[in-house]
Amino acid sequence: MTKQATTGNASQRTVLKGGTVVDSRGERTADVAIEDGLVVEVGSSLSGSRNVDVSGCVVAPGFVDLHAHLREPGKEEAETIETGSRAGAKGGYTALVAMPNTDPAQDSVAVIDFVREQGKRAGLVDVVPSGCITLGRKGEALAPMAELAAAGVRIFTDDGNGVQDELLMRRAMEYGKGLGVTLAQHCEVSSLTKGAVMNECQCCTSLGLPGWPSIAEELMVFRDIELARLTGARVHFLHLSTARSVELVRAAKRDGLPVTAEVTPHHLSLDETKLATFDTVFKVNPPLRSPNDIAALREGLRDGTIDALATDHAPHPRRDKELALDQAPPGMLGLETALGVALSVLNVDLTHLVRVMSINPARIAGISDRHGRDVQPGAPANLVVFDPNATWQVEPEHLASKSRNTPFVGMKLRGKVRHTVFDGEFTVFEGDAQR
Amino acid sequence: MKHLRSIDELGRDGLVRLLDLTNHMVEVNRRPVPKVPALRGRTVVSLFFEDSTRTRLSFETAAKRLSADTMTFSVSTSSVNKGESLRDTVETITDMGVDAFVVRHKSTGIPWQISNWTNASVVNAGDGWHQHPTQALVDCFTVREALGKERFDGLTITIVGDIKHSRVARSNVTAFNMLGAKVVLVAPPTLLPPDVSHWPVEVSYKLDDVLESTDILYMLRLQSERMSQGHVPNLREYAESYGLDAARVAKLPPHAVIMHPGPMNRGVEMLIDPSSLPNSLIHRQVANGVSVRMAVLFDLLAGESSAANLAQVAS
Known part of the structure; x- marks a missing residue:
């Protein structure tokens, strides 16, 4: 917090000068003027009371993460809504969908309100609580979805668990359709993954680690596609990890079904052989897969089968990740490295990158009024400014997250967030969190 | 080291x-x-x-x-x-x-x-x-001692049982292979690792098919919890298909030797009193x-x- 960007004066006009504006309409060079929390002017040779040179950088709608575990309430040792929000801001995010596997779970209006209020108190991003599909994420009875929807929940999931029972999932889709909400599924047939530590593959065979077979994901992707066909509900597939899952979603979209999907940066960049180091930081659910799966996921994201890049940011304290591989909890950090990983491994143009990191996830989360909007006068000033060519090395001690379980330690990434603007104010300036 | x-x-x-x-x-x-x-x-x-x-x-x-x-x-x-x-x-x-x-x-x-x-x-x-790894060293040493050979070229070592959950099998397959032996794994498919095709071994589902060509028969312990996990329907069926009894011992070539890392499950993989086996190396394994x-x-x-x-x- 060495460099302080003053933003206190409400009538101050800030101009981001000389950047490349990227949004749904493509790329163009323009200055962007911000005042009172809004984009007020986009053009050339603009000036304000504060001018920030962003030449060489991209100015885009702020990133939206569909999949962040902020751990509050319940596991504040790993992350709080404030530290997770700060990690998000540093990663260029202006909105985070908070996953519901908190303790207590986000299955009541009280907890939803608490999460949203904590998000406002931190004031670094919009914290968008998801709601549970089933009470306590137990997969036994529906959560009060209508009450939660009335409290503003647009996306429902039992993430961490897939809803195993077919009838219950059918009911959830039917009920959710009536509420106009989206059901996000963690696809895992749990009877096939009992005790699983890593992808079922040649590597797990040699290491003697219980395997998590691809089919455990694909069976549920297939089931929910067919249930979506039956019910007409909107279904979102969380963290797809296999080539066959991508094919199933591609076919479903060809049939015109209302399904969407996301993929994580780690499933696009790291393969199953990482587990041979016995480093629990690489244990994640679904597990890191094969190079063939990685190629299919990249192609799925490129061709639009997969709509969004989502982090599955899953902080864990050191002591938990120091357990044995079969005991350690799955999950890895993602918010602060997502852009760098995406630009380092994906071969997509910047417009498409902004589509999968901001525009599409904002639409899926139901927050397109405030996020993922074109950079034009009247839009809320929720923006990211990043240098697509800057390289940097991931150093855990410099992360804003309360936890350190990043799998990208020491890795050189291309693409670095310079500034993040949330509601017209810099939450991150020159790479430093402002609060 | x-x-x-x-x-x-x-x-x-x-x-x-x-x-x-x-x-x-x-x-x-x-x-x-x-x-x-x-x-x-x-x-x-x-x-x-x-x-x-x-x-x-x-x-x-x-x-x-x-x-x-x-x-x-x-x-x-x-x-x-x-x-x-x-x-x-x-x-x-x-x-x-x-x-x-x-x-x-x-x-x-x-x-x-x-x-x-x-x-x-x-x-x-x-x-x-x-x-x-030390079990594999024990077993390699025991074979060396019994057969008087430093290299295992030309030897067929048949490992029978719960390969999937066995650390002994994983170490021994590698060690026997390093010394030149041909390794055959015998188990029902449910007790083989999911992707064994990449291992330097041959695989058989039928013990009776491979006994005649076996020089060293290496029996593994079957843990009783495998049954509750549905890997085999019951121990009787396993014993019938993969247990070592007098008839199977008789099918082995006369020079063949028998090994087991212990502890033995008598009545499951070992249906014969091991002290009555003609060529058992089980005690040598412990001694070494x-x-x-x-x-x-x-x-x-x-x-x-x-x-x-x-x-x-x-x-």
């Missing part, structure tokens, strides 16, 4: 070196007073989070015969029961000044994790389904356990002065 965690890590040269060194230890063990001062002043701690008879006792005996001091860590009476983490436990023991950890744990990879937390040597005495583990500890801990120490051992 700093650690002994897997046969792969040891490599073929290391394997042969330790087998050769074991010959010296066998000689020590034949003396009226089977004790040498080679590791005087060194401390070996055995850290067993899983039950063990042979491995733990043979390691402790091996350490004592080399004059090392030993510490035994018992999970049930330790601060692990007060919630102390494995890392804190390892760091605490390291602070007391130890030279080697001998570790057994139900989880794969623990010896690797421990070696990140200590500067002492780590010996893997069995991790999950993954590796049990001490010599092999002496060789391992010596190799890890004798350090700079190992050549001089070796002379001392051999004298």
